[in-house]
Amino acid sequence: MKKHKNNSNTGLNRREFILKTTLVGAGLSMGSLALAAVHRDHVTNTEKKTSGGMQNGKRKLGPLEVYPIGIGCMNAAWGFGEPMPKKDAVRLFRSAADYGQNFFDTAEAYGAWLSEEMVGEALAPIRKDVIIATKFGFAINQEGNITGLNSRPEHIRKATEGSLRRLKTDYVDLLYQHRVDPEVPIEEVAGTVQDLIREGKVRAFGLSGVGAATIRRAHAVQTVSAVQNEYSVWTRDPEGEVIAVCEELGIGLVPWSPLGKGYLTGTVAPDSTFSEKDRRSTMPRFTQQAMQANWEVIELLQKVGARHQATGMPATPGQVNLAWLLARKPFIVPIPGTTKLAHLQENMKAAHIQLTAADMQEIESGLASITIVGERAAEGVLQLLDIGNRGDRSSEGTHGLSPLPAGKIN
Numbered sequence: 001m002k003k004h005k006n007n008s009n010t011g012l013n014r015r016e017f018i019l020k021t022t023l024v025g026a027g028l029s030m031g032s033l034a035l036a037a038v039h040r041d042h043v044t045n046t047e048k049k050t051s052g053g054m055q056n057g058k059r060k061l062g063p064l065e066v067y068p069i070g071i072g073c074m075n076a077a078w079g080f081g082e083p084m085p086k087k088d089a090v091r092l093f094r095s096a097a098d099y100g101q102n103f104f105d106t107a108e109a110y111g112a113w114l115s116e117e118m119v120g121e122a123l124a125p126i127r128k129d130v131i132i133a134t135k136f137g138f139a140i141n142q143e144g145n146i147t148g149l150n151s152r153p154e155h156i157r158k159a160t161e162g163s164l165r166r167l168k169t170d171y172v173d174l175l176y177q178h179r180v181d182p183e184v185p186i187e188e189v190a191g192t193v194q195d196l197i198r199e200g201k202v203r204a205f206g207l208s209g210v211g212a213a214t215i216r217r218a219h220a221v222q223t224v225s226a227v228q229n230e231y232s233v234w235t236r237d238p239e240g241e242v243i244a245v246c247e248e249l250g251i252g253l254v255p256w257s258p259l260g261k262g263y264l265t266g267t268v269a270p271d272s273t274f275s276e277k278d279r280r281s282t283m284p285r286f287t288q289q290a291m292q293a294n295w296e297v298i299e300l301l302q303k304v305g306a307r308h309q310a311t312g313m314p315a316t317p318g319q320v321n322l323a324w325l326l327a328r329k330p331f332i333v334p335i336p337g338t339t340k341l342a343h344l345q346e347n348m349k350a351a352h353i354q355l356t357a358a359d360m361q362e363i364e365s366g367l368a369s370i371t372i373v374g375e376r377a378a379e380g381v382l383q384l385l386d387i388g389n390r391g392d393r394s395s396e397g398t399h400g401l402s403p404l405p406a407g408k409i410n
């Protein structure tokens with residue numbers, strides 16, 4: 001390997017010296033950039049060895065090339081207690097991008113609108129370097145409260161204009177329908193997003209909370225680039241039918257709540273209680289009884305993690321869970337949500353971990369012997385999910401939750 005000559009005054013080689021002086025001029029520290037560079041190189045090398053992975057360390061969602069583990073930007077604005085101060089969230093998302101993150105997931109409904117505003121302010125100066133995904137599909141009143149579903153074409157257009165304004169951009173990279181609207185044929189939704197793509201306002205189309213029948217119907221009208229459904233070691237519903245249809249049609253799968261809303265990191269004590277503003281207070285899987293009963297999952301992930309050194313330390317349960325998702329299929333891109341830069345860095349480093357076939361087998365047989373206690377969400381929330389989204393009911397032989405276009409008989 002070629003050696004660079006050291007600058008005698010600083011102990012830095014010429015390339016490092018030029019980089020440092022440039023960075024100081026830009027108000028950045030060498031440490032953070034060097035860390036980001038090491039991190040990117042490591043991921044590139046890791047991904048080269050992974051079959052099906054992209055050569056440049058990214059994964060593909062249709063036309064979009066993204067870091068294999070993105071960031072969920074809901075949490076800064078809503079879901080796990082009080083929202084973060086906006087300036088802190090803006091700093092977090094900019095630091096994430098500086099660290100090498102390029103895939104940011106938001107929705108107009110998060111906060112409502114606050115998450116998009118945070119993402120927009122953080123990323124506007126580096127818009128071309130990042131991939132922003134957002135979502136439409138809820139009716140939201142003037143106070144920002146969700147009042148129902150709405151995927152009517154005129155509403156999709158209005159919602160998208162609002163997203164573009166808040167995101168301070170003239171295009172959305174990936175626009176998802178957040179939930180299937182049982183009043184609007186999915187063909188109309190796909191056709192409306194297709195028009196937005198033709199107008200240059202959107203680059204790619206996604207669906208969230210869906211089963212295979214809806215995916216197929218939408219994809220027949222407009223290529224679906226990504227499906228966003230809940231998936232992790234303790235929520236395996238996509239294995240029922242959704243992973244197979246994504247593989248068949250060349251669609252990416254973006255697992256939401258990939259860390260089990262924090263529980264799978266092993267940092268949520270089983271005797272925790274949650275405030276009313278924390279959505280986990282409504283989830284059967286977050287009662288103390290369920291959290292105690294499910295702790296075996298954490299022990300299993302810890303056992304496997306002890307054999308992997310993602311950061312010079314044993315891999316954390318959360319990292320093992322993220323590495324497990326990446327190892328399932330090369331088109332899977334989880335989006336853990338966080339309000340902390342250290343957590344984001346820990347999560348991104350999980351892309352360095354390559355679980356072996358023996359690890360995967362150990363996780364599989366370990367999980368087979370554990371009965372997960374408690375539903376993943378409250379019943380009212382689960383009811384919004386499409387047929388085939390929940391592993392217990394297939395969409396085969398149905399047309400999904402979305403009505404058929406007028407005049408079409410199943």
Ligand SMILES: NC(=O)c1ccc[n+]([C@@H]2O[C@H](COP(=O)([O-])OP(=O)(O)OC[C@H]3O[C@@H](n4cnc5c(N)ncnc54)[C@H](OP(=O)(O)O)[C@@H]3O)[C@@H](O)[C@H]2O)c1
Pocket residue numbers: 071072073074075080105106178208209228229255256257258259260261262263265267318335336337338339340342343344346347
């Ligand atoms: N399409 C949909 O319908 C849908 C539904 C839900 C979520 N989503 C998307 O998916 C994203 C992620 O889902 P989620 O937030 O529900 O669940 P998640 O990513 O499984 O878990 C988030 C929780 O994990 C904690 N956490 C993250 N990294 C950690 C680490 N390294 N160590 C310890 N704790 C860690 C976070 O706390 P800290 O803030 O302290 O890190 C937070 O409490 C959301 O932000 C959103 O973009 C989409």
